[in-house]
Amino acid sequence: MLRPAVLSLLLSLASCAVILENGMPILWAQTAGQVTDLPTQNGVVTPDPWNFLHRMSLYRLMIAVTDPFMGSMGTNATDSPIWGLPLQLGWMLTSGRLADPTGATTCGLATGDTKCISPQSWWGCVNYFASALPFMSAAEQGLMGAGVQVQMQAPEGVTDYCTTYASCAVAYPDVIAKWDAFFQGLxxxxxxxxxxxxxxxxxxxxxxxxQMASSYGSSACIARQNHYSSVEVAFSKNWENSAEYVSAAHFQSNLENSAMFIAPLPSRILQVGDTAPNIADLSEAENHTLYIFSWINSINNLLAGSLVRMWKGAMCSVTTREKGREMLGQLLLNPGFATSTFLSIISEMTRGC
Incomplete structure (x- = not known):
């Protein structure tokens, strides 16, 4: 369960995208509790990753089978780092980012199937690499049960998504190899x-x-960015870039931590004219997050990419990574935290390595 302080923060973000329902990811109660709850065909498990509940079920099942190995994460049932993924998927749904951006169908719209994930959505495509691929890896490593085989259902007329462990290992060998290493290392x-x-x-x-291998693999989705405004595309790139900092600090993306970082993400798709921190219909927290994302990316570009390199260099030990996680929290969640302080601390930490 979430601590009172975290619940208080989330209540203050009332105008932000909804990501929690009774303290759990949205629609969690409607997801599959065991692999046998998913559809099967000729003995093969065949989830439909273009149905929100099916895709969310992949996360619930991965969390369940890996939890026995997560003792070092803490004593709470929600301390696994995998919890960040279902919260992220929930944010994508409620902010409208999983809907068809082309307007050709009503997939994901209030006037259509609200639980539909459009194969034309850039966000849905990127998330596929962090949901379907790790699930197939987990099954291949035997975590879903001995001999369990998986084949993802493919949308009609869409052929550029791999749907089996074998086909994904050929198309995206590094993504599969890294997820295999994670599940084997548990x-x-x-x-x-x-x-x-x-x-x-x-x-x-x-x-x-x-996670980063999935992010790099999802560059295959880039053509789908053409369906969005330049402002949304800029945000999506900043969102992807933020993972470089989070991953280097070994952020513990459990339910509580992830809720704090995901709740202030923009609760709708951004349009031309949206300029943070002055977007009228977004909350102060959403505006602040957008501003910080943009600031970090701008500084990194001004420094020819050296901010990311400095940060990664500073994350050289267990101790500095702990400090890095604390600093990221201050930067994103505390509007009073000076951005200049961020740069000076990074420089100091780098010298310590």
């Missing part, structure tokens, strides 16, 4: 004699390597 890390904080850091390292 047991080894859990049984390691290392101190708990080092086991936690090691496991988060494997997790974020897999």
């Amino acid at each position: 047991k080894a890390t859990a049984e390691s004699p290392l101190p708990e904080n080092e086991k936690k850091d090691s496991l988060l390292g494997l997790y974020w390597e897999a």
